[in-house]
Amino acid sequence: MSKISINKEKWFKISGYNPHEGQSQLHKSNSRFRVIVAGRRWGKTLCAAKEAETMILNPGTRGWVVSKTYDLTKKVIREIYKDLVIEKRLVPVKKQMAGPIVLEFPWGSSVEGKSAEHPESLLGEGLDWLIFDECAKCKSLVWEQFLRPTLTDREGWALFITTPNGYNWIYDLWKRGKNPDYSEWESFKSPSWENPHLSMKDIEEARLTLSESVFKQEYEADFTLSSGRVYKEFDEAIHVIAEEDLQIESSWLKFRSIDFGYENPFVCLYIATDPEDRVVIYNEYCQRHKTIGQHAKHINQDKTKYEYTTCDPSGASERAGLLENGITTLSTRSNLLQGLELVRQQLILREDGTPGLYISNRCVETIKEFNLYSYPDDSNLEDPIKDYDHCMDALRYFIVNWRRGYIKQKLGVYG
Ligand SMILES: Nc1ncnc2c1ncn2[C@@H]1O[C@H](COP(=O)(O)OP(=O)(O)OP(=O)(O)O)[C@@H](O)[C@H]1O
Ligand SMILES: [Mg+2]
Structure with a gap:
C-alpha cells in the first residue's frame, strides 16, 4: 500500500467536508482494494474526490480517476479542481480539462481522468492510486486487462465505487471483499438514504414510481436479480x-x-x-x-x-x-x-x-x-x-x- 502522510480527517475538516456514516467507514479503511456499492446520490462522487485529494496532496504521487465516459470522470475531477485549485488556490503546473484530463501540481503529484470507452487512454505507467467511479457500468476487462497492471509497480490501491448493475463482475469483486481469503480486499454496501443531505421525500417518490427491483438496485444498492439473467430459475x-x-x-x-x-x-x-x-x-x-x-x-x-x-x-x-x-x-x-x-x-x-x-x-x-x-x-x-x-x-x-x-x-x- 502506498505511503499516506496527509491526515485525512484534518484535510476533510480544512476543506469543509463532513462525511456521513457510510462515507466515514470507507475513508477509515486501509485495505488496498475497496469495493463500495452504494445507492444513487449517496455521495459516491464527492467521497471519491476526497479520497483522491488526500493522495494528490502527498508529494510525488500519481493517480487516475476512471469512469465509463470522460463526462462521468469529469464530475470527480471538477470536485477536486474546485477544492484544490479554486478554494485552496493551489496552482497546477499542468492543466488539461478536455478529452484525457490531467492536473499536475508543483510538488510532483498528478491526477489523470480516463474513460473506459477509450481503452487506448488506459495504458500508462505505475500508479499509486486508482478510483473507478460507476465501474459497474463498465466491462470487467477494463479492470483486468488495463487497470490492474498499472497498480503493480508502485503497489497502488484501487477504490471501486458504484451503484450495482445486476450480478455482474462487480458482484464478484464485492463478494471478494467479504471473503477472508482475500485479505487485501474490503467491501461495503450502503443505501442512498445513508446520505442525510438527500431529501427523503425524493426517495419515497422514487420508491413509489420505480419497479421494486429497480428501486432495490438503484437506491438500496442491492444486487437484485438482473432482469438480464439468462437462467432466472437458478437459485x-x-x-x-x-x-x-x-x-x-x-x-x-x-x-x-x-x-x-x-x-x-x-x-x-x-x-x-x-x-x-x-x-x-x-x-x-x-x-x-x-x-x-x-x-x-x-x-x-x-x-x-x-x-x-x-x-x-x-x-x-x-x-x-x-x-x-x-x-x-x-x-x-x-x-x-x-x-x-x-x-x-x-x-x-x-x-x-x-x-x-x-x-x-x-x-x-x-x-x-x-x-x-x-x-x-x-x-x-x-x-x-x-x-x-x-x-x-x-x-x-x-x-x-x-x-x-x-x-x-x-x-x-x-x-
Ligand atoms: N458528506 C456530504 N456532505 C455534504 N453533502 C454531501 C455529502 N455527501 C454527498 N453530498 C451531496 O449529495 C449529493 C450527491 O452526491 P454525489 O454526486 O457525490 O453522489 P453520487 O452517489 O455520486 O450520485 P450519482 O448516483 O448521481 O452519481 C451532492 O449534492 C453532494 O454534494
Ligand atoms: Mg456520481
Whole structure:
C-alpha cells in the first residue's frame, strides 16, 4: 500500500467536508482494494474526490480517476479542481480539462481522468492510486486487462465505487471483499438514504414510481436479480448442494462435457444422471493458458468410465487434439435457444419440490456463471453476452446431446 502522510480527517475538516456514516467507514479503511456499492446520490462522487485529494496532496504521487465516459470522470475531477485549485488556490503546473484530463501540481503529484470507452487512454505507467467511479457500468476487462497492471509497480490501491448493475463482475469483486481469503480486499454496501443531505421525500417518490427491483438496485444498492439473467430459475439455495451431502450411486451414468478455450478457460464438467433423470454436476475443471495436450493429461488421470464426452461442435482441431490423446468426443450442432430452454427445464422444480439439476458446491466457476450469465441490457436480442458462458456452454452441449438421446429413446428409435 502506498505511503499516506496527509491526515485525512484534518484535510476533510480544512476543506469543509463532513462525511456521513457510510462515507466515514470507507475513508477509515486501509485495505488496498475497496469495493463500495452504494445507492444513487449517496455521495459516491464527492467521497471519491476526497479520497483522491488526500493522495494528490502527498508529494510525488500519481493517480487516475476512471469512469465509463470522460463526462462521468469529469464530475470527480471538477470536485477536486474546485477544492484544490479554486478554494485552496493551489496552482497546477499542468492543466488539461478536455478529452484525457490531467492536473499536475508543483510538488510532483498528478491526477489523470480516463474513460473506459477509450481503452487506448488506459495504458500508462505505475500508479499509486486508482478510483473507478460507476465501474459497474463498465466491462470487467477494463479492470483486468488495463487497470490492474498499472497498480503493480508502485503497489497502488484501487477504490471501486458504484451503484450495482445486476450480478455482474462487480458482484464478484464485492463478494471478494467479504471473503477472508482475500485479505487485501474490503467491501461495503450502503443505501442512498445513508446520505442525510438527500431529501427523503425524493426517495419515497422514487420508491413509489420505480419497479421494486429497480428501486432495490438503484437506491438500496442491492444486487437484485438482473432482469438480464439468462437462467432466472437458478437459485443457489435450491440447486447448490454441499459436496459431503452429495451421494452419487455407482449405478448412475456419468458424462463429461467440454468447452474449449485458451485465453478463455478450457472447461470440463463432470456430470452424473440419476434414474429419475436428474442431472448432477459434481466436479469441474477450469484452466486457462494450457495446451490441449496438457488438458488431456489432466483429464486422463481419472479412470472413471464415462458414457460419453460432449463438446463444442465448432472445435474441430481441439477435438482432433483430444482424440490423439485417446479422448473421444461427440457433439451435435444445436440451436442455442433450444439448448437454453433444455437447461431451464432441468432447473425448474418438479412436482416433488426438487429440481432436475444439482451442482456440488465445489463447482465454484459453474455456480458463478449461473449467477452472471446475462443478456445485454440495451437490446432485445435473444443471444446472451459472451461472458461468463464457458461452464454454461459446456453444460448446454451435454444437455442437448443427453436430451436428444432421451427423446429418441422414448420414441423407441434410440440406439
Ligand atoms: N458528506 C456530504 N456532505 C455534504 N453533502 C454531501 C455529502 N455527501 C454527498 N453530498 C451531496 O449529495 C449529493 C450527491 O452526491 P454525489 O454526486 O457525490 O453522489 P453520487 O452517489 O455520486 O450520485 P450519482 O448516483 O448521481 O452519481 C451532492 O449534492 C453532494 O454534494
Ligand atoms: Mg456520481
